[in-house]
Amino acid sequence: MPLRRIALCLSLLIPGMAAHAEPRGLDVRDLVALDRVSAPVLAPDARQVVYAVREADVEANSARTALFIAEIGPRGSRSARRLLPQDWSASGASFAPDGERVYFLSARDGGNQLWSVPSNGGEPQKASELPLDVGSFRLSPDGRRVAFSLEVYPECPSLACTRERLDAKGGTKASGQHYSQLFVRHWDSWKDGRVSQLFVADLVDGKVSGEPIRVAAGVRGDVPHKPFGGVSDYAWAPDGQHLAVSVRADDAGQAWSTNFDIWLLPLRSREAPRNLTADNPAWDADPVFSTDGRTLYYRAMKRPGFEADRFALMALDLGSGSRREIAPDWDRSADGVTLAPDGRSIYTTAYDLGQHPLFAVGIADGRVRRIAADGNIGGFDLAGHTLVYTRDTLTAPADLFRARLDGSKERRVTRLNAERLTDVRMGAFEQFRFQGWDDEIVHGYVVKPWNYEAGKTYPVAFIIHGGPQGSMGNSFHYRWNPQTYAGAGFAVVFIDFHGSTGYGQAFTDSISGDWGGKPLEDLRKGWAHALASYPFLDGSRACALGASYGGYMINWIAGNWPDGFACLVNHAGVFDNRSMYYATEELWFPEWEHGGPHFQVPQNYEQHNPVNHVANWKTPMLVTHGQKDYRVLVEQGLATFTALQRRGIASELLYFPDENHWVLKPQNSIQWHDTVKAWLQRWTAARP
Numbered sequence: 027m028p029l030r031r032i033a034l035c036l037s038l039l040i041p042g043m044a045a046h047a048e049p050r051g052l053d054v055r056d057l058v059a060l061d062r063v064s065a066p067v068l069a070p071d072a073r074q075v076v077y078a079v080r081e082a083d084v085e086a087n088s089a090r091t092a093l094f095i096a097e098i099g100p101r102g103s104r105s106a107r108r109l110l111p112q113d114w115s116a117s118g119a120s121f122a123p124d125g126e127r128v129y130f131l132s133a134r135d136g137g138n139q140l141w142s143v144p145s146n147g148g149e150p151q152k153a154s155e156l157p158l159d160v161g162s163f164r165l166s167p168d169g170r171r172v173a174f175s176l177e178v179y180p181e182c183p184s185l186a187c188t189r190e191r192l193d194a195k196g197g198t199k200a201s202g203q204h205y206s207q208l209f210v211r212h213w214d215s216w217k218d219g220r221v222s223q224l225f226v227a228d229l230v231d232g233k234v235s236g237e238p239i240r241v242a243a244g245v246r247g248d249v250p251h252k253p254f255g256g257v258s259d260y261a262w263a264p265d266g267q268h269l270a271v272s273v274r275a276d277d278a279g280q281a282w283s284t285n286f287d288i289w290l291l292p293l294r295s296r297e298a299p300r301n302l303t304a305d306n307p308a309w310d311a312d313p314v315f316s317t318d319g320r321t322l323y324y325r326a327m328k329r330p331g332f333e334a335d336r337f338a339l340m341a342l343d344l345g346s347g348s349r350r351e352i353a354p355d356w357d358r359s360a361d362g363v364t365l366a367p368d369g370r371s372i373y374t375t376a377y378d379l380g381q382h383p384l385f386a387v388g389i390a391d392g393r394v395r396r397i398a399a400d401g402n403i404g405g406f407d408l409a410g411h412t413l414v415y416t417r418d419t420l421t422a423p424a425d426l427f428r429a430r431l432d433g434s435k436e437r438r439v440t441r442l443n444a445e446r447l448t449d450v451r452m453g454a455f456e457q458f459r460f461q462g463w464d465d466e467i468v469h470g471y472v473v474k475p476w477n478y479e480a481g482k483t484y485p486v487a488f489i490i491h492g493g494p495q496g497s498m499g500n501s502f503h504y505r506w507n508p509q510t511y512a513g514a515g516f517a518v519v520f521i522d523f524h525g526s527t528g529y530g531q532a533f534t535d536s537i538s539g540d541w542g543g544k545p546l547e548d549l550r551k552g553w554a555h556a557l558a559s560y561p562f563l564d565g566s567r568a569c570a571l572g573a574s575y576g577g578y579m580i581n582w583i584a585g586n587w588p589d590g591f592a593c594l595v596n597h598a599g600v601f602d603n604r605s606m607y608y609a610t611e612e613l614w615f616p617e618w619e620h621g622g623p624h625f626q627v628p629q630n631y632e633q634h635n636p637v638n639h640v641a642n643w644k645t646p647m648l649v650t651h652g653q654k655d656y657r658v659l660v661e662q663g664l665a666t667f668t669a670l671q672r673r674g675i676a677s678e679l680l681y682f683p684d685e686n687h688w689v690l691k692p693q694n695s696i697q698w699h700d701t702v703k704a705w706l707q708r709w710t711a712a713r714p
């Protein structure tokens with residue numbers, strides 16, 4: 027029997043053996059099964075790195091996060107191993123100051139608690155036995171105390187009080203929830219009156235000792251903020267006597283305010299909490315103390331109500347109260363603040379021309395240096411002379427790398443998915459630029475099908491990113507990955523239209539008040555440029571796809587560019603600006619984008635409102651939406667589908683009762699991708 031036939035038979039008999047001997051494109055089943063590396067943390071001596079790996083169990087429709095530890099040196103990594111047993115899931119790893127133990131969070135025994143494990147190997151030890159779940163934590167600089175966040179009822183004097191109230195809910199038959207102010211719900215959860223607050227406790231023999239002290243009792247608001255805050259929202263002073271926290275006041279105006287302030291919270295003293303940024307009505311974030319504790323570094327926006335304003339790097343002298351912007355001429359928005367070991371630079375990532383590099387910004391002179399470029403730099407850490415970071419690109423999922431602090435001597439630490447992707451061929455990509463609205467330069471990308479052959483033409487997936495102040499570039503995405511379309515035989519085109527990030531703040535600002543104007547012109551011109559530049563694109567067999575703002579643009583295209591595409595796909599897109607305003611949770615977003623509340627400027631909401639152009643719709647459309655989406659409510663998707671059906675336009679609806687603004691569960695992701703692929707193939711089949 028030929029060897030190839032033997033291999034095929036074995037692949038059918040042996041579970042897990044690859045059945046694909048021939049090259050193939052990326053499929054969603056590959057995508058959801060990939061290991062995802064994140065959150066690298068260096069030991070104080072920089073000889074070890076702990077990192078998280080999300081491992082999917084596709085059959086169980088779930089995932090767990092494993093912690094790995096690797097010894098690193100000039101030649102890369104050695105002896106990478108699991109830090110915890112195989113069936114554990116953990117998050118938030120942090121080395122103790124002496125490097126001998128790694129602390130982390132795990133719900134191993136039910137509730138999420140603090141644990142630790144020896145960094146050289148050993149059994150995990152539970153470090154907290156609190157009556158409430160621990161949301162996040164930071165060890166004090168000397169390792170003798172820990173700050174952590176808990177969800178509590180602010181009026182409760184003890185943790186036991188909150189626990190008793192939560193337990194009592196199960197004993198009542200009444201289900202009503204009473205509210206007196208917004209938010210009533212946020213992202214995908216209804217509010218229940220609890221607030222995330224910071225507590226501090228002593229660590230004795232590696233365990234939380236005594237009753238934790240609530241340190242933010244005088245500053246009402248969620249720390250970390252919701253829904254996507256984390257440990258970057260608070261920081262220890264070097265002497266362990268203060269915490270700096272970024273918090274938005276939990277008051278009647280929080281649903282239309284982006285005013286986060288940084289507070290200095292005293293520990294073990296009668297000093298009152300102090301608002302360090304009360305004079306800035308916009309967002310102040312990510313406090314970090316200098317090594318001597320005299321300066322506080324942080325990020326700050328300048329325009330209240332605008333969530334996509336530029337985040338500038340700031341330095342605040344805690345003695346005099348004077349502050350300055352560190353790199354005022356750098357027209358990029360900093361993602362975070364990480365202080366270099368010598369205290370002279372701040373390391374941060376930022377979107378830049380379709381990439382997401384790592385930069386070092388000189389604190390004294392504001393000089394900006396690109397440290398790690400090409401692709402998307404994700405989590406990173408630094409210690410001593412060593413830098414570690416994750417990188418992914420349009421053709422590769424993330425792996426962990428190490429380098430010197432200047433970015434030199436880069437070496438790969440992990441090759442997590444090499445075996446899984448042995449047979450997979452990614453589509454080659456190219457970035458292009460063209461003259462968009464008002465002849466300004468706009469950037470885009472084209473991705474070839476995985477099986478591209480010169481001289482052939484291919485159907486096209488034209489993807490429109492959300493935000494709208496976002497960017498779709500050289501990265502490996504797990505919900506909108508161009509390679510899943512290239513793997514199905516499509517070419518892919520996407521444009522960073524006016525409003526996208528990474529091209530200067532003026533470019534980002536330009537979309538506000540003009541959702542259907544400049545971006546639509548950029549999409550038209552970008553599509554025309556791509557068709558003229560890449561002969562393998564078949565413009566007669568192209569479908570446009572988008573989510574969130576991208577879904578809004580799909581609805582806008584349906585009424586204002588109805589002959590542009592053979593089909594459309596709309597996920598979680600806005601159908602009616604008016605009803606969207608009165609139903610969404612974060613009101614600051616539509617108020618900034620449309621120039622005020624709807625009741626003050628209704629004409630602004632109507633100017634680019636898709637519902638007003640339904641009479642022009644004729645393009646077949648697939649609509650997908652999740653029930654737990656409180657950013658763009660499911661009624662927006664249902665209204666879109668109703669309009670299509672009532673107009674007699676070919677249309678389908680895919681509804682997820684258990685998903686939010688995103689489709690996250692592995693099996694749901696497979697269903698979504700299969701449905702979208704079938705819709706595209708139906709309308710882009712080769713013409714006779």
